Amino acid sequence: MIAVQGVDGTVVAVLGLGRSGLAAARALREGGAKVVVWDDTPAARDRAEAEGFEVRALTRDGSFDDVACLVTSPGIPHLYPAPNPVIAHALQAGVPVDNDIGLFFRSVGAEYDSFDTPPKVVAVTGSNGKSTTSALIHHVLTQAGRQCQLAGNIGRGVLDIDPPGDGGVVVLELSSYQTELSRALTPDVAVFTNLSPDHLDRHAGMGGYFAAKRRLFAEGGPDRCVIGVDEVEGRFLANQLSEGRGDDRVIRIATAKLTGPGWYVFARKGFLAEWRKGRQVASVDLREIPGLPGAHNHQNACAAWAACRSLGLGPREIEAGLRSFAGLPHRSQRIAEAGGVVYVNDSKATNVDSALKALLAFDRIRWVCGGLMKDGGLDGLAPGLSHVAKAYVIGREAETFALGLPGAEAEICTTMAEAVRRAMADAQPGEVVLLAPAAASFDQYDNFEKRGEDFIACVQAVLGQVG
Structure with a gap:
């Protein structure tokens, strides 16, 4: 742990008690600060309280009167599209806002x-x-x-x-x-x-x-x-x-x-x-x-x-x-090869540009894609669609996503299991079954890691049946 410097004897508030937030709270305490914390999730507040941190509702009047600084987790908006209510309260009170990187x-x-x-x-x-x-x-x-x-x-x-x-x-x-x-x-x-x-x-x-x-x-x-x-x-x-x-x-x-x-x-x-x-x-x-x-x-x-x-x-x-670099999970991760077909998990390809790069890396692809679409549309995928033998689209917005792939054959599958099953049934030797969603995961999964793990599990399940 790196003890935070310059906080001894001060009160510091921490907003958001995930991985980085709890680590920040501990490091602030190690540096001599009195740490007060808040998270909208009761379970997160309970975990922090069990570690001895004071839980304080930071939107109440006077909640920042003794606070020298607010440390916020990165996923919490502080300006656009609108400040989180706690951060808005800190800004109104003139309390400096920082994060664990600072x-x-x-x-x-x-x-x-x-x-x-x-x-x-x-x-x-x-x-x-x-x-x-x-x-x-x-x-x-x-x-x-x-x-x-x-x-x-x-x-x-x-x-x-x-x-x-x-x-x-x-x-x-x-x-x-x-x-x-x-x-x-x-x-x-x-x-x-x-x-x-x-x-x-x-x-x-x-x-x-x-x-x-x-x-x-x-x-x-x-x-x-x-x-x-x-x-x-x-x-x-x-x-x-x-x-x-x-x-x-x-x-x-x-x-x-x-x-x-x-x-x-x-x-x-x-x-x-x-x-x-x-x-x-x-x-x-x-x-x-x-x-x-x-x-x-x-x-x-x-x-x-x-x-x-x-x-x-x-x-x-x-x-x-x-x-000697083996690559990272969920980033162009080669997970299997069977019958001349290679299976690649690039669940981290959560935007159009990263998905395009994945498409351009392989010649003939059975493409598992879709999810929670981001601003900007799918036009940027056009240069890679010639590499796609067929797209198998998942997610709540599957039909809309498929309409954004002009010229590419697309099948609405909705679920990962169905998309993998169909892609594997269609795949020919020399082809790649690729998960590169070009979209966020939050319509069906907690994060892109969970989505990638589901893809791997579905591939392994079908390969096990075939074997």
């Missing part, structure tokens, strides 16, 4: 002066690929013998990790919900993977969404920035952060060749290349690495490569880590 950055470096080699923090954000990129950086560093911890939007809560030791590295995956509110953002290395429409209601449009991501780079001034420049937002961000074309504090990454005097890592036709000061210094064939299928994962590999190079690893160390 507490982490203001506390983690408290004892760095005692280290021979100060620890480093790598923070990864972006629309797609940030989980895989974060896990890949962690894997490569660990395989190279570096002390490393993975936290944030993946793995453990940031305040629940151990204080990093001499030369240690903390890798954080940060969502826009986390970066938009944190009052301190000071990573040593910051990574921006890409940007595509997502969470637009929460950020009141693409401008607000990009602004939330940009804070990671603008607020704390990282020593090195790794920026995906396939989209105009990334090119704009890289331009803002660099002093000139040869400024190697910014490493540009892309899925197309980059040229010039700067520092570049790009993947083209399955080959990763690192260029610096106008010459190639390393290259790797990514095509046969099973844990990194498709151009989108090649972009993730570029980001991880650049971050690890920033931390002093050599090309051979990084290549060895890439080759």
Whole structure:
């Protein structure tokens, strides 16, 4: 646990008592704060009370009179589409609002002066690929013998990790919900993977969404920035952060060749290349690495490569880590192969852009898709529909979703079990049965993990019957 600094003797309120909220409450108490908590769920309040925390209804008059700061969980809206009533009350009372990421950055470096080699923090954000990129950086560093911890939007809560030791590295995956509110953002290395429409209601449009991501780079001034420049937002961000074309504090990454005097890592036709000061210094064939299928994962590999190079690893160390990476559950996860058919779980493909990348990774697909549709429609899937032999649509909005796939054969299945059964019955050798929903899971599942687990269970059940 990382004890929060600067709170000794103060009263701090915590809103939301999930994984990150409870970890924040414990870390605040460890730092000497009196912690009061609230969650709309009675069971969550009971768990916190059992740990000795004072439960306080934070919307009552006077509930913030003695509170120095409110710490909120990332899923709770503080501005758009409307502030949560507790946060609205705190804003009215003039009480600063922060989150666990802000507490982490203001506390983690408290004892760095005692280290021979100060620890480093790598923070990864972006629309797609940030989980895989974060896990890949962690894997490569660990395989190279570096002390490393993975936290944030993946793995453990940031305040629940151990204080990093001499030369240690903390890798954080940060969502826009986390970066938009944190009052301190000071990573040593910051990574921006890409940007595509997502969470637009929460950020009141693409401008607000990009602004939330940009804070990671603008607020704390990282020593090195790794920026995906396939989209105009990334090119704009890289331009803002660099002093000139040869400024190697910014490493540009892309899925197309980059040229010039700067520092570049790009993947083209399955080959990763690192260029610096106008010459190639390393290259790797990514095509046969099973844990990194498709151009989108090649972009993730570029980001991880650049971050690890920033931390002093050599090309051979990084290549060895890439080759031993097994991938993450629910992210291009190869779960089975039978009768010449491959089964892939990409339940994390919750938006159109990430689902498109999954479609483009395979040639002929039996596609399980659908769920709670997001703003923006499905037009962005068009470039991948030629790879789809047939779509098997699930979810309460299955009929509407299917209508958004012009030119693609689609069958309304509604349930996962029916979609998997039909897709497996139709699949031919050489094809892929792919779950890449292009939609949120909340119409049928608690989260995308539960959806992916159901897909796996349905596939295994049918394979067991066949066997």
